[in-house]
Amino acid sequence: MKLINLKWQQLILSLGCLLLMIACKSFYPTTNPNTKLLKVATDPTFIPFEIQRASGNLEGFDIDLINAIAKVAGFAVQFESLPFDGMISTLQAKRVDAAISGITITTERLKTIAFSRPYFKAGLAITVREDNQNIKDFNSLKGKKIAVQIGSTGADFAKTIPNAKISTFNSGPEFFQDLLNGNVDAVVSDAFATLYAIKNGKLQGIRVVADLLTQEYYGIATPKDSPYLDAINEGIATLLSNGTYKQIYLKWFNLDPPQLPDSWALGIEKRQRGRSSLILNFKF
Template sequence: MINIRKLIYPWRYLFLSLCCLLLITACNTLAPNTQSDNKSLKVATDPTFIPFEFQTPQGELVGFEIDLMRAIAQAVGLTVNFESLPFDGMISTLQAKRVDAAISGITITKERLKTIAFSRPYFKAGLAITVREDNQDIKDFNSLQEKKIGVQIGSTGADFAKTIPNAKIITYNSGPDFFQDLHNGNIDAVISDAFATLYAVKNGNLKGLKVVADLLTEEYYGIATPQNSPHLDAINKGIDIVLSNGTYKQIYQKWFNVEPSQLPVELPLK
């Protein structure tokens, strides 16, 4: 008599093995490619901060920080997907981890380090005072007292303006807005990034305005990330590479036509 069980069992095991193989293959196909995901960075930027980032009439995103971020990513084998975001929403977006990083002239400060992380500094900056060309009264910090001062929401310029005695602070969403109000005579002065302002004045975008006095502050920009970001080491490595191989200098001179400042590896924040 033929033992039916002996004939069926081998085929049963083979059938189960094939099912397991198909299940594993399906899972591998449907599972997210974490290695690929780790090679892409979603980076927030505010495209109103000329010349650091802005859009051409054709809608192309360009600027010093756009070139730099792409170079940093390329140096360590990453790709960048930029996402436009108002400056005053960047910190909360990073805290919520809705983006991997943000680059938009974000000054490294002790207060910001309580909630987000920063790369090593990639730019030495500072705040400047801008007034109308016919203004002879405002020449320095002391002459800003009791004046109407325009600042961008969430910026270090806004924080600095709070230290001016009896000044009336007017907040704006972007630089073009407060410069237009200054031009129209609705405010007396603007406190903003010196390099962005000088670039705009030089290129004729701010006719009738001038930058006065020396820099009010010395600041350093860093690429901001969520705390404990898995990308921060790679970003720092990328900055090191572009600084050492001459790429940073080329990009800096392309946009500012001067030699770049020396940058510290870390900031001695107290």
């Protein structure tokens, strides 16, 4: 009798576990096995495009955008945090499927990787300490100590400044601290990221010089011959047409988005026309 009771108890327990598994699946559905996984590299230090919270969760303009693209394109996104200067080589080695981290579309980068259509209009700006009245434009950077991020277009641009003494850093917080400490005279970096940090109280004691040095366009980078690039481009086009892009832009910049070129070729053409004289009047 005891043996029979034990078998019944085991059978009831097994049935209970099975029912529990079925219930869990109904409340927490698994990812569709047909959904393609998109491994996306990003640098979580590029605020407000990428931000890593204390919980480990990623937020930011780029994060919202790639998640929205994935939704309309039928991808599941898996993020991989990488330093900015390692993204191009990682894409070349095809260790990730894409990278989004304020990566400017340039002819040099297009020699080794591919880009989506432009998804963001940006530009480089000069940042100085608040009490610095001597640096006002490109010409006044001559012979000065300039800080830049490794692998960025700011680093490339700084090489064109006559007699400049260039210091390179891995991330924005590092070179801005060097500026505040008086070790460098100016920083050349992304205008939007800098203004966002200043206006949200993350940076005190510095200011952005009025005019942009360049006009640039960001694209989602992929390896050459990526099977995902067409779907990414279609996703961007959908978000631009259905108003989702505008919603994301307003969320992070409190500003209507500018018109974007519909191909990276047009973005390159516009970038090569020279420096922009746009005044930095963003309303973060």
